[in-house]
Amino acid sequence: MAGPHDRFFRYLFNPPVRAEALLRHNLPEPFTAQVDWASLRRESGTLVEGNRETRQDLLFSARLLHAGEHEPPHFFLIEHQSSVERWMAVRLHDYGWRLITHWREVHPHSRWIPGVSALVVYPRWGRKWSAPLRLEDHYNVRVWAAGPVQSRGWNFLRSEYRVDDLSTQSEQAVRARPGPPLVALGLLVLSYAGTEQLAQRLPHWTDLFAQVHASAHGPQEVYRVVRYLHHLGDVRVLDVLERVLQSIMESERAEAIMKTAAEVLREQGHQKGLIEGEARGLAKGRASGMAGAVLRLLAAKGVLVDDRSRQRIEACMDVATLEHWLDRALNATRVSEVLDDPAQ
Numbered sequence: 001m002a003g004p005h006d007r008f009f010r011y012l013f014n015p016p017v018r019a020e021a022l023l024r025h026n027l028p029e030p031f032t033a034q035v036d037w038a039s040l041r042r043e044s045g046t047l048v049e050g051n052r053e054t055r056q057d058l059l060f061s062a063r064l065l066h067a068g069e070h071e072p073p074h075f076f077l078i079e080h081q082s083s084v085e086r087w088m089a090v091r092l093h094d095y096g097w098r099l100i101t102h103w104r105e106v107h108p109h110s111r112w113i114p115g116v117s118a119l120v121v122y123p124r125w126g127r128k129w130s131a132p133l134r135l136e137d138h139y140n141v142r143v144w145a146a147g148p149v150q151s152r153g154w155n156f157l158r159s160e161y162r163v164d165d166l167s168t169q170s171e172q173a174v175r176a177r178p179g180p181p182l183v184a185l186g187l188l189v190l191s192y193a194g195t196e197q198l199a200q201r202l203p204h205w206t207d208l209f210a211q212v213h214a215s216a217h218g219p220q221e222v223y224r225v226v227r228y229l230h231h232l233g234d235v236r237v238l239d240v241l242e243r244v245l246q247s248i249m250e251s252e253r254a255e256a257i258m259k260t261a262a263e264v265l266r267e268q269g270h271q272k273g274l275i276e277g278e279a280r281g282l283a284k285g286r287a288s289g290m291a292g293a294v295l296r297l298l299a300a301k302g303v304l305v306d307d308r309s310r311q312r313i314e315a316c317m318d319v320a321t322l323e324h325w326l327d328r329a330l331n332a333t334r335v336s337e338v339l340d341d342p343a344q
Contacts, residue, residue, distance in 0.1 A: 004231035005193065009080040009121070010057060011224055012186040016040040019060055021179025023076055026119050026164050035074065039063040043075070059099075061114075072107070072114035075099060077161075079120045084127070089135045092118040093159040118161035123190040125197065128167045135159040166191045171204075181211035182221050189225060199236040202244055210248040219257075219330035227261040256300035257330065263293045264326075288314075290322035297329045298338070309335045 013019045020040055024032050045059040058078040064071075077092060077099075085091070096116040103114050122129045132138060136158050166174065166187060174191075175184050185208040192198040213222050222245070229241055238258070245254035291313050298305055305313075316322055328338045 004228060005082050005190065006057060006080055008186070008224070008228040008231075009190065012182065013058055013078060014042060016042065016060065018179055018183050019058065019076070019078065021177065021183055022078065022121070022164070023060075023117075023119065025177050025179075026162050027117060031117075034064050034066070036063040036065050039073075045077075070110070072103060072110060072112055074115045074117065077116065077118040079118070081120050081122050081129075082124060084122075084129055084131050086131045087138075088120060088131050089133060089138060089159060089161060092120075092161050093135050093157075096159065119164060120161055121164045121166075121187075123164075123166040123187055125191045125195055126167060129163045129165040133160055133163065171201075175208070180215065181208055182215070182225075184208060185212055185225065189228065193232060198232075199234065199240045202237065202240045206244050206247055209244055213248055220327040223257055223261065223327070223330050226257055227264065230261045252300065252302075256297055259300065260293055260297045260326070260330075263296065264290070287317045287319055287322060290319060290326065291316060294322060294325050294329055294338070297326065298332070298335065301329070301332070303329075303332060303335055305335050309339060312339065 013022055019042075020037050024037075040060055040062040043059040043061050045057065057080050060076040060078070061073040062076070063073055067073075075096075077095065079088075079092070081088070096118060099116060100113045104110070120129075171188060174187055177184055177187075185205060188201070188205060188208070189198075192201050209222065209225075212218055212225070215221065226241065226245070229237055242254060242258050245257060294313055295305065295310065313322075313325065316325075325338050332338045
């Protein structure tokens with residue numbers, strides 16, 4: 001099961017527009033110029049082969065600009081790593097080859113196989129990435145050098161990935177990256193997560209919090225950052241965070257966001273702490289906790305909730321719907337803005 005760091009990373013780069021900014025920054029410009037970025041889309045990162053299931057953090061595909069209609073797309077693997085993984089080149093090569101094999105099974109008449117680019121994002125402050133970047137770096141080249149064949153790579157299976165190593169980059173460089181402000185803020189938060197410096201750095205990012213809050217989906221995006229920081233469980237960080245929020249929004253709104261994140265975290269912790277129980281009962285308990293969080297947030301914002309709407313919220317057992325309502329409640333002034341689907 002993914003931890004809070006991986007879940008937050010996936011939230012950051014699930015949208016193609018933010019994934020595009022990350023890929024453009026890390027891949028060579030001559031290649032990125034050949035990608036039809038308008039076609040970039042999220043793919044399922046889960047591959048099943050017999051009893052074996054492998055899941056990649058994020059998988060995207062895109063067409064190349066001058067590719068024919070029936071030519072394969074290019075795949076982009078994005079892997080988040082909070083620690084150095086020595087065998088990452090082997091892992092990514094294995095996943096990439098299985099991805100190609102799966103594509104061939106689905107398209108048996110294609111003359112070509114899809115290209116695969118792999119990117120590891122390593123946002124750990126103060127600890128440089130040290131694992132080999134190429135599959136061939138894991139070979140014992142001394143054996144080959146002692147024999148008659150000395151041309152390295154001539155008889156090696158080759159594969160390579162790129163690393164976005166934030167430990168080697170300044171905060172100014174991260175801030176200057178292309179893409180929405182949430183990209184820079186999220187990467188900086190991930191970089192300092194779990195360190196003594198996080199509480200010290202948060203006030204320096206107040207302008208980034210303000211830019212995120214002012215964006216189209218600002219309240220929801222700020223809430224996701226707050227919820228991730230609550231998962232870290234550092235009281236000093238949360239005290240500083242609340243002051244940062246109060247400097248960019250009304251105090252009541254900042255307090256509501258902090259309390260809602262804390263309540264959701266407590267509810268999730270309660271569910272995790274239950275060693276065994278019936279799945280239906282666990283799901284009902286989680287939904288009940290989420291429904292309560294929606295109602296408490298609306299009450300904190302002074303939004304009137306009529307009896308019919310309250311019953312609808314309390315009766316909802318779908319956690320995904322409740323999460324959606326919770327996001328909407330952050331910016332709502334009427335209960336209809338939470339419950340009504342504007343597409344309908």
